[in-house]
Amino acid sequence: MKILVVGGVAAGTKAAAKYKREDRSAQVKILTKSTDISYAGCGLPYYVGGMIGTREELIVNTPEKYAGLTGVEVVTGCEVTALDAAAKTVTAVKGGDTFIEGYDKLILATGAVPFVPPMEGTGLPGVFCMRTPDDAAGLRAYVEKNHCRTAVVVGAGFIGLEIAENLKAQNLEVTVIDAAPQIMPNAFDVEMANFAARKLKDAGIRVLTGRSIQAVTGAERAAGIQTDGGPLPADVVVLAIGVRPATGFLTGSGLEMFKGTILVDQQLRTNLADVYAVGDCAMVSNVLTGQRQWSAMGSTANIAGRVLARSLAGHDAVYGGCMGTGVVKLLPDLNAGRTGLTEVQAKAAGFDPVSVVCVVDDKAHYYAGASSFFVKLIADRASRKLLGIQVLGAGAVDKMVDIAVTGLAAQMTLDAFDTLDFAYAPPFSTAIHPFVQACYILENKLSGAFETFTPAQYAAGEAKDYRVIDVQPIAAIPGAKWVNLAKVDGPIDGLDKDEKLLLVCAKGKRGYFLQNRLKAFGYTNTRVLEGGATFNVVKVPRSAGSALPPEEIKRVKGLGCLQDKRYGDRFNVRVITRNGKITAEEQRTVAEAAERFGSGEVTMTTRLTLEIQGVPYENLDGVMEFLNQHGLETGGTGSKVRPVVSCKGTTCQYGLCDTFDLSQKLHERFYVGYHSVSLPHKFKIAVGGCPNNCVKPDLNDLGIVGQRIPEVDLSKCRGCKVCQVEKTCPIHVAKVVDGKVVIDPTVCNHCGRCVSKCPFGAIEDGTYGFKVFIGGRWGKKIAEGRPLSKIFTSEEEVLELTEKAILFFRDEGQSGERFADTIQRLGFDYVEDKLLHGAVDKEAVMNKTVVGGATC
Known part of the structure; x- marks a missing residue:
């Protein structure tokens, strides 16, 4: 028996290895176009972001190692160009030579290739897809070599968003565009996608939906893209628009296909005898609907590849279909997962779906690192069978999704989950599992005990005639009537029992509690906003002429x-x-x-x-x-890092450093990167190109001044009566003493004007660097910053020191005090020692709760 496999990544290598274990006597051979096999395609974005250190870590097996482990023969760099099913042969090309390869059973596992639209500029340097290790290595190297600062990612699916997060981790300004009206189209319903998009924007990633790419711009290399909404400049462009099955060579082979995919049954058989297809090139079916569905996922490829091998070996093995399961890391503190049908898909499939959006704890709320799951649970109204789930959150969203996968496979109803004995301990979960809590909430909605507006209904304006009641512990919705839940023990003054009331709390639970009480007191028209003010953007319409609260x-x-x-x-x-x-x-x-x-x-x-x-x-x-x-943002207020200000030292005749370059890096890393980080007060940063101090760096919380420290070669000093160095010094620090020029290092401001002024070369060189001032401020109470004793000689040192100062201020500053006050309270020597020699536990500092005191 000869098994020939065309394609050597996930499905092909899995099927080949498993079959060889089933039948050691069989001849199993892989022909693959790439020089790599069995690589971690799903890990490519994390190589770009630096989480995976080397390209070699992406390679699960080399051809040699794989062949040695499995006994499968591997031929790389070999492109199959045609199939003759009647003759049971394929035509292939390797190194320019064409040959014919026969088979007894043929497995097509050719995968998919990135979709690149036919438009101008896609072949320019600086344009990348993301499908192979070479793609990831090329992108990472290009960003580093060209010092890229801005990126555009075209495509807001899972891969595009993973690439965006990892480019952001490399301190690039990232814009994501998608032609669809939402991110993660077809995977998440619009309200869940929009919530995720708001989180991405809050983290500094620009998201533009409903925007189509028309061309890549640039002459010698990519300079951005042109869209139907205008140009978007960028140093690097990533096309993550999607993939297409790599099946072009099969045209005319007699295979039954649909939109480029190969149609297969549950045993992965095609319409041609002894020809099978598996992985991204094959069209499978959906478990819930029975309809055809393309599942270009590494998980599907591996599972189906194993099923195919067992079936070929004589076992009763079938691939039952996919559910569209997926999980993606969007930000360091935001993950997304889903399985089953979205609400839109469920309606299209003929179900009568009912859904709920709820916010539940992901572990015991009192345990360190506890956060929330934002869950959309969908069930069939009549049968109460689970249809799908979508989950967002900082924690293990995959465990919520995996429970749903099991429930969907078993066709479980919501009620069947109610008493399941899920694992519980405070570091891992809640006493009643968050998945079960979501089931309870949807069950209450089905029974009528919980009457709501979904986020989608609220966004569509269905609650516009309802009076907003703020049920949060402290009034937080401008224009709404606040109700203290703890004191509601009867009808509420000022609220008519038949009035339309929209109950809004932080997450939904307190709204439900209030609704329960109000119903008992005779109120007939209350609705709770699912997800509360945490999930929704809640605004109370302002009546004409009324003052803003x-x-x-x-x-x-x-x-x-x-x-x-x-x-x-x-x-x-x-x-x-x-x-x-x-x-x-x-x-x-x-x-x-x-x-x-x-x-x-x-x-x-x-x-x-x-x-x-x-x-x-x-x-x-x-x-x-x-x-x-249009790529601009508002802000610059609050107890945060403020916009960085710099002089024009880059172009000024006195300039000693590239102020635009450094201030841009500071802007990206700390104004953008720390945009959601609260500090005890505002924190201002200024960059000056020389000691002229045009932007008054020493009157900012942290000021950076370019320096050039003169280096005197006394052996070349002639002790001239009119010393050109002494004559040039603008602050008269350089003096000729006993026939030699002397510069007092404690007084010199390192302006560099004296360098190269001696005709005999006594001062021909100087060390470029930066002086850093801390604790300055301007305003009601003026404080002049003091310089740290060290002269920093690289931008990276300055950036590290700046981050250390911000973290120190967040950790040891007190609410309402400026950095100058913190330094005065703790002592300059203590602060300097901490900044120059101390260690900062960034994770611990960032996990602290800090209340800012800035009033403007």
Whole structure:
């Protein structure tokens, strides 16, 4: 028996190895186009991000190692170009030579190839797909070699979002676009996808949906992309639009195919005798609907490959179908998982789905690292059978998905999960498993005990006639009536029993508790907002002429919208410009935003940001969305790292360092990267190119000044009567003493003006570096920063020191005090020692709860 396998990654190698174990006497041979086999395709994004250190770690088995372990013959670099099923042969090409290979049984496991649309620029350097180890290695090397700062990822599916997260981990500014109206299309319902997109945006990843790519721009290498919504500049472009089955060579072979996939039955048989197909090139079926479904997943490939091998060996083995199971890491603190049908898919399949979105604890709430699962659970209304689940959260979303997989396979109803004995201990789960809690909530909804609006219904405006009741422990929804749940023991004053009431708490539980009580007291028209204020963006419409509540003014101020004190409902919207450097296109965008949403006026702030003047409250969402769609953001307020300001040292005649380059890195790593990190107060950073101190670095919480330390070669000093070094020194520190030029290092400000001024070469060189000031500030209480004793000689040292200072301030600062106050309280020597010599436990510091005290 000769088993010939075409394709050597997941499905092919799995089927070949398993069959060889079943029948050691069989001849099993793999022909594969690549030089690599059995590589970790799902690990490619993590190689890009540095989580996987070397390319070799991506290779599960080399051809030699695999052949030795399994006994399977492997031929690499071999492309199969045709199939003759009648003759039981394939035609292949290796090294330019064509040959014919026969078989008794043929397994087609050719996988899939990236889809690259036919458009201009896709062949430019700096454009990458993500399918092979070479793709990942090439992208990582290109980013490092070209010092890339910005990236566009085209495609917001699992791979695209994984690549985006890993490029973000390399401190790139990342934009993700997708032609679909949501991220993760066909995998998540729109409300779950939109919640995930908001989290990505909060983390600094720009997400643009409903945006199609038209071309890659650039001359000698990629410079961005052109979309139907305008250009997007970028240093590197990743095309993660999707994949297509690698089956072009099978045209005319007689195989029954559908949209490029090979149709198979449950035993992976094709319509041709002794020809089988498995993996990404094959079309399987969905367990729940019985309909054809393409499952281009590594898990499906491996499982189906094993089933095929056992079936060929004579076992009663069948592949029952897929469920669309998937899990993806979106951010360091956000994972997503799903299985079964979405609500949209369930309706299309003929079910009558009912769903609930709920927020449940992922482990005991009091245990360190506890977080939440954001769950959408879907069941059939009449039969109560589970149909699908979608889960987002910081923790192990896969365990929720895996429970659902088992339930779907067993066709379990919601109620069948109610008393299952799931594992519990505080570090792992809750006493009632979070999956079971979600079942309980949906069961309550089915019974009528829990009457709700789903997030989708709320977003569609179905609750517009309802009065919003804030049920959170502390009033937090501007314009809503707050109700103290603990004190509700009868009808509530001011609430009519037949009034339409939308009960909103943080997650949904307190809303349900209040609804239960109100029903008992005769209230007839209450609804709870599923997922509460944590999952939904809740706003209470403001009646005309009414004043904005202080809480709302504070909220929008945190988004960079500062109230114009002359009016009650007009704001100046602060646009971050990356140290005052802005493109002509961005200038046009700001001008258009000012005309469309504001007064038409734009002002400049002292920290080199722009403010769009006179934006009515009702236009705030519109102007921020418009700016975001064009790559600009608002902000720059609150107890956080503020926008970095720098002088023009890059182009100034006195400039000693590339201030734009350094300030851009500081902006990306700390303003963008630390955007969600609360500090005891605001933290301002300034970069000066020389001791002229144009942007007053020593009056910022942390100031960086370019330095050039002169190096005197006294053997070349002639002790001239008119010393050119002494004459050049702007602060008169250089002096000729006893016939030699002397520069007092304790007074010299390292401006570098003296270098190369001696005609005899006494000062021909100087060490470039940076002086760092800490504890400066300007305002009501002025403090001049003090320089650290060390001169830093690389940008990376400065970046590391800056992060250390921010973490130190977060850890040892007290709410409401500036960094200067912290230094004064603890002592400069103590702080300097900590920054220069101490260690900081970043994870522990970031896990602390810090309340900021900034009022602007």
